[in-house]
Amino acid sequence: MTEPRYSLFPDHDSRTAADHALTERLGVSRRLMPSRDVVPAGPSGEWLRELRNMRFDRPRELAGLTEWVIDGLETGTVQVTHPGYLGLFNPAPTFASECADRIASAFNPQVCVHSHAPAAVEIELHVIREVARRAGMPDGSGGHFTSGGSEANLTAMLCALQAACPAYGDDGVCAFARPPHVYVSEESHLAWLKIAHAGGIGRNAVRLIQTDGRGRMDPDALAETIATDISSGRMPVMIAATAGTTNAGMVDPLTRCGELAREHGMWFHVDAAWGGALIASDTGGALKGIERADSITIDAHKWFATTMGAGMFLTSRPDVAAQAFRVDASYMPRSVAAKDFFVNSIQWSRRFVGLRLFLALAAAGWRGYAGHTERAIRLADRLARRLQRDGWSLANDSPMAVACLVPPEGHEAVRSYVDSVHRDGRFWVSTAVFEGRTVLRACITNGRTSERDVDALVHTLKAVAPSIWSTQAESDLSVSEPHRTDLD
């Protein structure tokens, strides 16, 4: 018997047919999505057994394999593209960004060197410059796309250390006469601790500044901690303010943080991984002060809703990034160093991820994104107002599309409500800890979530209310969910 053979590089006709079939299959999945549970029960035991038994010892039909994978994803992942997913900031991706992924895959350009893919590099640089301009940064600002917010934040810290001590790049932290420290709020994204470790300054060099009772960095506590650290022989190198905390969408006092950083010769970074999309909207000035930052993190894969794995590092001091990431590799083609990402960033080989935001932004315009963010904010407000009528209270006061809610029965009842919502299956919301207390967190992440969905969630919460006490004992034992939502 001859084994089936699979060609890794099928001919044009069979590939085109398979492409069409896959597109159709994904269309069916998308159409059925809203009628499915947001949190399916799987993956099934059988699916997992099949996976474990797959030893890659014989070829298989690709069509069967893709079907098997789609089945696994349909039944074995939280459906973040479901309109009932009001969760951690994992977006339903824009169609334009999905198109960008296909185009990038087809041409597979190597974006690390300008001379190798000038069209792709110029597109990315253009998007970065326009986003920086929109954020109010000065002319000459630059930056690059990253894998996400964590990489962009790591890049910012490495730049801060480089700017504080030019010998850091060659000699590491030993080059510092005094141990360098960085300053973030207690409500910041705790990847900062890993970042400090990765940059060699250690987790203990991250000062978690207390918040003001409303989820924002307390600037007086910040000033005091910096002063104490200086007098006890430490070296403050960076303030990283959060503009849109992951839990509650709160914005640290950016102007004050920027002034303190200037005063002490520190790098001023703004982590706007999620909330940065508000630059699209002219209303409110929620991000005022962001324009003074030495660097900004904005994720394309959060509120700008590209497919996963796309963040942005923006900086008004691109020369510092060039020093931090300089390298001389004889085998690399060189062109204009400022346009060669591999000597200005952490990554070497690069995927053309910037195309995702380029296509979406060019197609919808800033106005389109303003509509997208404002719509989400209206829906979050609607949810909060409806529940307030039923005796719930709103714990946060965010300019973004997130509501941290406390049920009439109090903070202790949050988990029961969340568990009941998950059991119902049509919605996904999370528990979070805001200012030390458990809240129900609902965040609008999907451009197709509607008023009807929000009203249905309100009804669901009403319907489960009388039953929550009977399930309390059971859910007290449940450890199925992390208490903070640092995971996104």
Ligand SMILES: *Cc1c(COP(=O)(O)O)cnc(C)c1O
């Ligand atoms: C999501 C988030 C991050 C981390 O970004 P990733 O893209 O997950 O790496 C950092 N900071 C804030 C405020 C975030 O919301």
